[in-house]
Amino acid sequence: MSSPSATHTNASPLRRTASAFLRTLTYPHTPDDYLQALRPSWTLDRVVARVVDVRHETGDITSLYLEPSRNFRPHRAGQHVLLTVTLAGVDHTRCFSLSDAYRPGQPLRLTIKAHEGGRVSNWAKNAARAGVRVGLSQAQGEFVLPETLPEQLLFVSGGSGLTPLLAMAHALVGAGYRGSLHWIHTDRTEVALLDEMRECCAALGAQLHVHLTAPTATDATDAHNPRLTATDVASCVPDFAERELFMCGPFGLMDALTALYDRADRADHVHHEAFGPRSPFVTKLPTADGALRLVLAKSRRTLRAAPGASLLSIAEDGGLNPPHGCRRGICHTCKCTKRHGTVRNELTGAVSDAPDEEIRLCIHTPITDVALDL
Amino acid sequence: MTHSDVAPRPQAETPDALDEAQLAAFAAELDAIYQRTMAKVGEEDAKYLRDLLRLQRRTELAGRTALQFGFVPPLWLAGAGLLGLAKALENMEIGHNVLHGQYDFMGDPELHGGRYEWDWSCPSEQWRHSHNYLHHTFTNVVGRDRDVGYGLLRMHEDQAWTPLTLLQPVYAVGLMLAFEAGVAVHDLELNLALTGRKPLEEVEALGKPMLRKAAKLLLKDYVFFPLLAGPGAPLVFTGNLAANVARNAWAFSVIFCGHFPEGVEMYDDSSLEGETRGAWYRRQVAGSANIEGPRWLHVLTGHLSHQIEHHLYPDMPAWRYPQVADEVQQVCARYGVPYRGGTLGNQLRTSWARILRHTLPGRRKPEAEKASPAPRLSRMRRSVRRSLRRAFRQAA
Numbered sequence: 001m002s003s004p005s006a007t008h009t010n011a012s013p014l015r016r017t018a019s020a021f022l023r024t025l026t027y028p029h030t031p032d033d034y035l036q037a038l039r040p041s042w043t044l045d046r047v048v049a050r051v052v053d054v055r056h057e058t059g060d061i062t063s064l065y066l067e068p069s070r071n072f073r074p075h076r077a078g079q080h081v082l083l084t085v086t087l088a089g090v091d092h093t094r095c096f097s098l099s100d101a102y103r104p105g106q107p108l109r110l111t112i113k114a115h116e117g118g119r120v121s122n123w124a125k126n127a128a129r130a131g132v133r134v135g136l137s138q139a140q141g142e143f144v145l146p147e148t149l150p151e152q153l154l155f156v157s158g159g160s161g162l163t164p165l166l167a168m169a170h171a172l173v174g175a176g177y178r179g180s181l182h183w184i185h186t187d188r189t190e191v192a193l194l195d196e197m198r199e200c201c202a203a204l205g206a207q208l209h210v211h212l213t214a215p216t217a218t219d220a221t222d223a224h225n226p227r228l229t230a231t232d233v234a235s236c237v238p239d240f241a242e243r244e245l246f247m248c249g250p251f252g253l254m255d256a257l258t259a260l261y262d263r264a265d266r267a268d269h270v271h272h273e274a275f276g277p278r279s280p281f282v283t284k285l286p287t288a289d290g291a292l293r294l295v296l297a298k299s300r301r302t303l304r305a306a307p308g309a310s311l312l313s314i315a316e317d318g319g320l321n322p323p324h325g326c327r328r329g330i331c332h333t334c335k336c337t338k339r340h341g342t343v344r345n346e347l348t349g350a351v352s353d354a355p356d357e358e359i360r361l362c363i364h365t366p367i368t369d370v371a372l373d374l
Numbered sequence: 375m376t377h378s379d380v381a382p383r384p385q386a387e388t389p390d391a392l393d394e395a396q397l398a399a400f401a402a403e404l405d406a407i408y409q410r411t412m413a414k415v416g417e418e419d420a421k422y423l424r425d426l427l428r429l430q431r432r433t434e435l436a437g438r439t440a441l442q443f444g445f446v447p448p449l450w451l452a453g454a455g456l457l458g459l460a461k462a463l464e465n466m467e468i469g470h471n472v473l474h475g476q477y478d479f480m481g482d483p484e485l486h487g488g489r490y491e492w493d494w495s496c497p498s499e500q501w502r503h504s505h506n507y508l509h510h511t512f513t514n515v516v517g518r519d520r521d522v523g524y525g526l527l528r529m530h531e532d533q534a535w536t537p538l539t540l541l542q543p544v545y546a547v548g549l550m551l552a553f554e555a556g557v558a559v560h561d562l563e564l565n566l567a568l569t570g571r572k573p574l575e576e577v578e579a580l581g582k583p584m585l586r587k588a589a590k591l592l593l594k595d596y597v598f599f600p601l602l603a604g605p606g607a608p609l610v611f612t613g614n615l616a617a618n619v620a621r622n623a624w625a626f627s628v629i630f631c632g633h634f635p636e637g638v639e640m641y642d643d644s645s646l647e648g649e650t651r652g653a654w655y656r657r658q659v660a661g662s663a664n665i666e667g668p669r670w671l672h673v674l675t676g677h678l679s680h681q682i683e684h685h686l687y688p689d690m691p692a693w694r695y696p697q698v699a700d701e702v703q704q705v706c707a708r709y710g711v712p713y714r715g716g717t718l719g720n721q722l723r724t725s726w727a728r729i730l731r732h733t734l735p736g737r738r739k740p741e742a743e744k745a746s747p748a749p750r751l752s753r754m755r756r757s758v759r760r761s762l763r764r765a766f767r768q769a770a
Contacts, residue, residue, distance in 0.1 A: 012719060023598065024590070024593070024594060024598060025594060025598055025602075027591070027594055028491040028492065028587070028590075028591075029431075029491075029493070030491060033427075033431060034431050034434070034435055037427065037431035037432050037435070038429045038432070038435070068595050086420075088416050088417045088420075089416050089417035089419065089420025089479075090416070090420065090480055090481050091416070091480055091481040091482045092477060092481065093481075108754075137597060182695075296500070298488065299475075320478070321478045321479050321481060322478075322483065322488075323483040323486045323488070323489065324481070333483055372490075
């Protein structure tokens with residue numbers, strides 16, 4: 001499951017010393033390797049969890065309630081975790097935002113939207129049952145409310161992007177927030193957890209604006225209602241630029257809002273969480289000529305690639321299974337040394353031709369032939 | 375070409391015996407077995423490895439715990455035995471096989487061939503080069519595959535003889551008992567460095583991470599665990615030593631039975647020129663030998679008892695080798711490729727025979743041996759028995 005994390009900064013010195021000593025006694029393995037051989041739930045560093053409840057919210061959206069091992073450190077609202085599930089013997093790791101604030105002694109909640117071909121998300125929808133053991137990471141991510149809460153807040157979310165913001169709303173309720181909050185949410189047909197959003201907003205005296213692009217299931221075209229634009233946000237919340245912006249939704253909308261804040265010279269008041277890469281990756285290789293080559297030094301293989309396919313999917317199509325996690329550039333499990341070649345980071349658009357550079361396979365596409373230490 | 379076109383070739387002892395088309399057909403049949411088996415790899419294999427890991431770790435915990443109470447003699451014996459068993463499982467059925475990438479499909483970063491670190495002083499990174507690459511590519515090519523004699527033993531007539539080779543039986547026993555250190559040193563190619571054929575900087579670059587790892591393992595087994603036992607420290611120390619030596623002797627024996635029993639072929643560089651996939655497969659089969667025995671023996675050897683299948687399919691989960699062995703053997707029989715195997719006792723005896731035979735200088739006359747192997751063998755057997763007795767007396 002997830003790699004042993006570094007020694008906790010907030011663990012007591014005694015615990016740190018004991019942990020270091022146990023590591024020495026179990027080298028080159030870890031104390032968890034032996035503890036879990038006795039009982040799967042006994043861990044020091046590794047975070048594991050048990051599913052305690054599964055709730056189907058709306059059609060494609062499922063909430064998993066997880067009881068984490070005691071070493072799970074309280075998360076800050078807005079953060080995400082890596083969830084590892086084992087399906088037919090194969091571990092699959094994906095990132096999900098926690099959709100509730102941390103409540104001591106209470107299960108964690110992940111709210112997951114099933115999408116086509118998504119192994120973990122469809123497992124959550126169709127197969128997850130109470131009692132199942134899963135792997136988890138500590139909460140991570142910088143998409144969190146500042147220690148001192150801003151007077152005025154603006155949340156903008158799209159689809160399942162509401163999950164980190166819902167956790168923040170719960171945290172605001174818990175903190176007795178007295179400032180002003182506007183929350184604009186856009187979705188296609190119906191909103192999961194709408195009642196909960198409403199309750200939070202009511203408790204906070206906040207304004208909730210919901211924008212549906214396809215109000216009926218039978219007429220599910222974007223043409224029916226136009227997409228939510230930055231202009232819509234600006235007209236809905238005229239004092240938007242005065243507010244601290246937290247957003248998680250479509251890239252186009254987030255880019256446009258960032259530009260608006262830029263123009264108002266408020267760029268440092270924008271916080272965002274990205275779900276997935278900017279452009280969908282090609283996963284099937286074309287047979288046409290002009291394919292690039294991907295040279296894998298350790299496995300002594302050369303694979304055919306096409307511009308547009310991520311290095312990870314090229315390697316997988318070639319029959320390899322390099323370690324990877326989130327497939328969206330977050331967890332760094334797939335980090336690998338690129339010996340030479342030019343690649344583009346699909347998250348940032350940055351092009352790099354540096355030799356011997358550590359790159360994440362899942363978010364880089366080749367522009368030239370590429371040699372990897374794989 | 376269909377199978378019936380291929381006449382059985384009982385004395386097909388040289389690669390020339392099969393022509394290009396036959397070698398291609400041979401490769402295609404072996405490839406088909408591989409593809410059919412790999413298509414099945416999944417849940418069952420993951421469960422096998424996870425169950426084995428749990429068993430290995432529990433065995434190790436039990437062994438180390440028992441040794442803490444080593445002042446009770448039966449507990450010392452049980453502890454050393456369990457710890458030796460656990461180490462053999464970790465190194466052979468788990469470590470060696472995981473490092474080949476047999477379980478990469480599981481997507482567990484800690485059980486990935488590129489990341490797993492094993493309880494063996496040779497760092498995984500270096501092992502992947504010297505073993506997965508050099509040994510598995512250049513199997514039994516004298517001068518290329520450094521596993522031929524581990525840079526210490528003369529296993530073939532083409533290897534140079536010096537008067538020091540006369541002490542070979544002593545080196546062999548030493549290598550057997552300290553095999554972990556021997557393999558680590560063999561990776562450094564210290565022998566080449568000492569004779570100036572390898573730059574010292576290279577040895578240093580490889581040696582540093584190895585020393586760091588070896589130091590941690592030595593401290594664990596010979597300082598920290600003994601100290602935990604307080605007054606029982608000497609007993610934990612000797613128990614750990616016994617476990618490590620037993621594991622070393624076992625690993626050495628299994629590995630030498632894999633490539634050096636009587637009849638296993640050795641090659642020179644010329645066999646690599648323009649070698650096709652079929653010829654490579656042929657060399658892997660003829661350059662390896664299996665050990666026959668019950669299932670527990672296969673598990674304890676890390677399924678290296680199926681050395682032939684392992685060399686054909688190094689990244690197939692090893693516990694599946696017994697499933698494909700019959701088919702592989704049938705294919706080999708059809709193409710006249712020698713598929714060798716024997717009981718552990720027999721393979722050990724003939725491997726030691728090879729070590730002892732090459733203690734003396736001289737080249738064997740290959741034609742003579744082929745023409746009349748039987749009398750030669752019995753004559754040799756007598757001399758081997760004598761030499762073995764001598765060797766063990768010296769070791770004791």
